[in-house]
Amino acid sequence: MAGYRRFIAYVYDYESGKKGSNCGFIKVEVKDQQCSVEIHLHCPGLPENVKCNIYGFTRKDGLINGILLDTCETEKETVECLIITDATDMNDSGVAMGKLGGMIITSDTGGFFGTEWDDQPIRPENFHEIKAMPDADIPESAKITSQKPEVPADMVLQEMPEELEDISEKPEDTSLTKVPDDSLSIEPSANIPAQRTSDNKPGTESSYISDNTVEDSNSSENAGNPVPERNAENRKTSAEFSPFSDGELISAWKIHLDDLKHFPRHYCALRNNRFLQYGHYNFGYLLLGQRNNGQYILGVPGVYNQQERFMANMFGFPYFKESSYIEIPKMRGGYWYRLIDAPDSHR
DSSP: OTTOEEEEEEEEEEETTEEEEEEEEEEEEEETTEEEEEEEEEOTTOOSSOEEEEEEEEEETTEEEEEEEEEEEOBTTEEEEEEEEETTBGGGSSOOGGGOOEEEEEETTSOEEEEESSSOOOOGGGEEEEOOOOGGGSOGGGSOOSSOOOOOGGGOOOOOOTTOOEESSOOSOOOOOOOOOOOOOOOOOTTSOOOOBOSSOOOSOOOEEOTTOOOOOOHHHHTTOOOOOOOTGGGSSOEEOOOOSSSOEEEEEEEOGGGGGGSOGGGGGGGGOHHHHHHHHHHSOEEEEEETTSOEEEEEEEEOSHHHHHHHHHTTOOEEEEOTTBOOTTSOEEEEEEEEOOOGGGO
């Protein structure tokens, strides 16, 4: 799609001027000169109803010049906001999206969160807000031309299908707190490869990987993996199958998005879970399983790498079980899953 750009940038908290742990991400999308910015942060201990300011920033003479894009109020331990503005004139500031070096979020309680894509460190002590200038006062060098905004080459932005995205920065801290909220509305990254499921054989090898496991992935292996054709066979009515050979599950079914309406009411947010939707789109089904002890699990087909692990945790699927039922060259296929109560149809 011509003129279409999209990327994800990871956000970190800053305490006492030092970069801390990863606490979420920002998705930026530019289409037809309209820029949308989605902010999704999870900050343990953050109270609700705290005002936050959201800035894009440029740099000059060692200073970080913050351009106010919007404000929002926190929910309990979360910051979520959607900003829609002109990509060539961010919030009437006279600055284009392509001129920004990153974004910063501050809270009235002293919180400071930031992400950069210009490969320069963020030093909170150098940050200050600049006020929008009347057009006559904008320096000639800063005025916007009619051309589309230039985005730094290191962003590796590409024209791509809407279900795919690029990751602009890998998270440095992978020991993320589990995020129970299933309603976050961000799609996983393009570096999460989607591969065809093997319908011919059950898994012959499996292992559990919890969310505190750290494993490096070779991003060069991920690059260029094509999105497979949708598996029509998987999209038929729910059917029992055997994704694992270790006997952990006494029963397993391929289910579909429409089957989620039979889940208990408190799981209604799963219907809008983008990670779950992404897995179903690429593999054609979801996993519903029952363990020997009667516990049910809901699984999303995928692969194990740091980027997918980050997304799975953010969307409430903290566990991974490897399975050769998911055939992925040079990568570990399996299911990201969560524990659930028995669906109404299985009670």
